[in-house]
Amino acid sequence: MSDNHQNPTAISRRALVAGLAAAPFAAQAAAPADGGGLGTAEAPISIRMAANDAFAKLWQTVLVPEFNKSFPNIKVTIDGQTYSEQLTKSLLDLTGATPTYDVICTDDPWTPQLAQTGALLDLKKDAAAWTDPGFDWADFNPAPLAASEWKGVQYGVPLRSNMLLMFYNRTHYKKAGLPEPTPKLTWAEFMAQAPKLVQDVKGEGKVNAWAIDTYFARDQLTPTIWQAILNAHGGKLLDDKGKAAFNTPVGVATLQIFVDLLKYAPPGAKAHVFNEELQAFRQGQLAAMFMWGSVFRGTAIDPATTTLKPDEVGVQVMPAGSAGPGTHRGIWSGVISKKTPHPRAAWALLQWMSSKEGERFASSQVGSFPARRSTLSNKPKDDWQIPVFATLQQSYDVAQKGQMWRPRLAKSDAVQQVLADEVARATSGEISPADALKNAAARIDKLRL
Amino acid sequence: MTPGPRRSRRMERLADTLSRWGFMAPAFLILAAVLAYPILYTLEISFSELDLGTFMPSEWVGWDNYETVLEDERFWHSMKVTGIYLAFAMPLQMVLGFAIAFLVNADWRGRGVIRALFLIPMVIAPVVAGGLWRMLLDPLWGISNWFLGLVGIGPLDWFGDSTLAMATIVLIDTWRWTPFVTLIATAGLLSLPRDVFEAAEIDGANWWVMLRHVTLPLLVPIMAAAFVVRWLGAVKMFDIVLASTLGGPGRATNVINLFIYQEAFRGLKFAESAAMSVVVLVITMALTAVFLRGSRLLEQRY
CATH class of the missing domain: 1.10.3720.10 (MetI-like)
Structure with missing residues (x-):
């Protein structure tokens, strides 16, 4: 249900002022029928992209020069933005009279919120005339492609795919006398093994390694870990009517599993998010972590960022519940502003980045994970990518089967914030998992999704 | 007293007032833009429903938001x-x-x-x-x-x-x-x-x-x-x-x-x-x- 109460026939005072102010630029801003072309040596085209600051600079310095080998007359500028500001900035930019950005890199749950503004280009319809005949839509795995689809319209393409995976330290498992995890590992087995994985791995006579670490702090991504456990047990966040569907015995039991993980986590883990768990694992203080797959290279391969050796680190889908293994989708997709004067050039950039050629280049040069079946099934450039790509393909299939992603709603972030609040209260011991889910369900139902 | 000097004094006073306001005007404008406008806009939103599609207040809701908050x-x-x-x-x-x-x-x-x-x-x-x-x-x-x-x-x-x-x-x-x-x-x-x-x-x-x-x-x-x-x-x-x-x-x-x-x-x-x-x-x-x-x-x- 839409929460848009605006009278469609009424024009607000501010909209009128904004419209009048923008009028002199309207002709300049409107896209010509040919989509603004691809530029020429004499008249190159400049387009601007907003992306997360974690990878914007790398894309600018590595991907853009490669793109310019094929499209030398399209000058691309990629601006980095902090994650916490990105959604709001994107919304404000798209709804402005003269948007700054032609292309926006959007996180997994944001497409519905951005699409609701009516300011995104329908790639399969509006951009169909400029689509390369060789651009293979069917080659994308359905799970990552669906991240930028809303209400049957494809607004974007996957640029940087990610999945929540289980990383494990083989040395720790061996020292604890436990078998190496496999995708068949269940949550019950993992919880039974966890006490043995809290151990002294350095011979110091005291505990210096723990079983697990992940997001535990009051953060929007913390509930995704619990959601992966919930989904693995057949539970889901919302029903078809947008009502909370997690306040069930399965929901409570799985949140209890998540809270119980803290018993086997390092001291201070209640305040841990991405950086803390990653550093703990890379410094050999963890037997396992639930983390985004894209950190694999820096965790297992690059000696500048890890103390672990490549053969020490294993990666697989998260443990299984009654419905199978778990994971959670986190795809960065590229979308195009309808108001860009250069939609063709913007689409050329996105096509190249998400093409077979672009994916291969990005996965080998900047460590981005591909979304295409062909990229994942072909032999990758580096040997370390072979097991990682196999796990990634499995996680896409698992995510697609269990619909393991954040709510596909215009108010997705609001749902996520409610879950972050209440899950944090449960992990801190302030309230029980049952009360946390009861509160969360009541608050989510009030959001009128 | 002749009208000439009186007019001249009046002109001087006017010029003085104008120059004072002229010097203060940029500061007033900047203050209005960076201080008064955000506060007034916040006030306006607080009594409205905000349309996320346009980021504009779409409907006057009176004290509803305040009641919800309190x-x-x-x-x-x-x-x-x-x-x-x-x-x-x-x-x-x-x-x-x-x-x-x-x-x-x-x-x-x-x-x-x-x-x-x-x-x-x-x-x-x-x-x-x-x-x-x-x-x-x-x-x-x-x-x-x-x-x-x-x-x-x-x-x-x-x-x-x-x-x-x-x-x-x-x-x-x-x-x-x-x-x-x-x-x-x-x-x-x-x-x-x-x-x-x-x-x-x-x-x-x-x-x-x-x-x-x-x-x-x-x-x-x-x-x-x-x-x-x-x-x-x-x-x-x-x-x-x-x-x-x-x-x-x-x-x-x-x-x-x-x-x-x-x-x-x-x-x-x-x-x-x-x-x-x-x-x-x-x-x-x-x-x-x-x-x-x-x-x-x-x-x-x-």
């Missing part, structure tokens, strides 16, 4: 958390700031270096300060627990324990803002009239008597001013919490500004968040008026 237990909990933080941080920073100012003001070698070092926390960005302390206090890698371990204390879960997390926020904020109070107090101490102290010395007053009956009464206006300035900074507490605890564990450090930010930019409840901001603004202005009145009374008394 009935929200989470809003009052965040106000309580903010109150706890202020109740501990403000007195601590005032006492420490003035105590350090007395020490720094005494005549000893190296005090210039100490004064300069005291300024460092103030110039560090709050987000960096939060991150820095997060590293120092981390139970796994932080140096603080290692030191405490040497004397048999700990390990302490600075950010994971609800009570300790609030104490940690107060500690970081005190580290960051005590130098500011010290700076104001030092300036105040240096501006005190020397003849009063010389007279007290001739009368045989010792160090304690001079502090109790001369220095402190003379410093009361400075203390009151420092308190009000620091209060106005402290009620805005946001960035250190964002960088260190994210409002947790649970909601132990979820101060009101972080709560409003999360409701607005995460929950996308901009209208209700605007109503919250207005409520907080009104409460802050009322308390500030009380403090200013109190400081005036203290000034009159001393």
Whole structure:
């Protein structure tokens, strides 16, 4: 249900002022029928992209020069933005009279919120005339492609795919006398093994390694870990009517599993998010972590960022519940502003980045994970990518089967914030998992999704 | 008197008035743009439904947003958390700031270096300060627990324990803002009239008597001013919490500004968040008026 109460026939005072102010630029801003072309040596085209600051600079310095080998007359500028500001900035930019950005890199749950503004280009319809005949839509795995689809319209393409995976330290498992995890590992087995994985791995006579670490702090991504456990047990966040569907015995039991993980986590883990768990694992203080797959290279391969050796680190889908293994989708997709004067050039950039050629280049040069079946099934450039790509393909299939992603709603972030609040209260011991889910369900139902 | 000189004087006055307003106009315009407009826009949103598709107020809803906010237990909990933080941080920073100012003001070698070092926390960005302390206090890698371990204390879960997390926020904020109070107090101490102290010395007053009956009464206006300035900074507490605890564990450090930010930019409840901001603004202005009145009374008394 839409929460848009605006009278469609009424024009607000501010909209009128904004419209009048923008009028002199309207002709300049409107896209010509040919989509603004691809530029020429004499008249190159400049387009601007907003992306997360974690990878914007790398894309600018590595991907853009490669793109310019094929499209030398399209000058691309990629601006980095902090994650916490990105959604709001994107919304404000798209709804402005003269948007700054032609292309926006959007996180997994944001497409519905951005699409609701009516300011995104329908790639399969509006951009169909400029689509390369060789651009293979069917080659994308359905799970990552669906991240930028809303209400049957494809607004974007996957640029940087990610999945929540289980990383494990083989040395720790061996020292604890436990078998190496496999995708068949269940949550019950993992919880039974966890006490043995809290151990002294350095011979110091005291505990210096723990079983697990992940997001535990009051953060929007913390509930995704619990959601992966919930989904693995057949539970889901919302029903078809947008009502909370997690306040069930399965929901409570799985949140209890998540809270119980803290018993086997390092001291201070209640305040841990991405950086803390990653550093703990890379410094050999963890037997396992639930983390985004894209950190694999820096965790297992690059000696500048890890103390672990490549053969020490294993990666697989998260443990299984009654419905199978778990994971959670986190795809960065590229979308195009309808108001860009250069939609063709913007689409050329996105096509190249998400093409077979672009994916291969990005996965080998900047460590981005591909979304295409062909990229994942072909032999990758580096040997370390072979097991990682196999796990990634499995996680896409698992995510697609269990619909393991954040709510596909215009108010997705609001749902996520409610879950972050209440899950944090449960992990801190302030309230029980049952009360946390009861509160969360009541608050989510009030959001009128 | 002839009309000529009168007209000329009138023209002069007009030119004078115009030039004064001409010089002030840019400042007025900038103030209106950066101060008045956001406040008025916030007020407008707080009485409306905000359309997220256009970011425009779409429907006048009267006091609905205010009713929702005032009935929200989470809003009052965040106000309580903010109150706890202020109740501990403000007195601590005032006492420490003035105590350090007395020490720094005494005549000893190296005090210039100490004064300069005291300024460092103030110039560090709050987000960096939060991150820095997060590293120092981390139970796994932080140096603080290692030191405490040497004397048999700990390990302490600075950010994971609800009570300790609030104490940690107060500690970081005190580290960051005590130098500011010290700076104001030092300036105040240096501006005190020397003849009063010389007279007290001739009368045989010792160090304690001079502090109790001369220095402190003379410093009361400075203390009151420092308190009000620091209060106005402290009620805005946001960035250190964002960088260190994210409002947790649970909601132990979820101060009101972080709560409003999360409701607005995460929950996308901009209208209700605007109503919250207005409520907080009104409460802050009322308390500030009380403090200013109190400081005036203290000034009159001393």
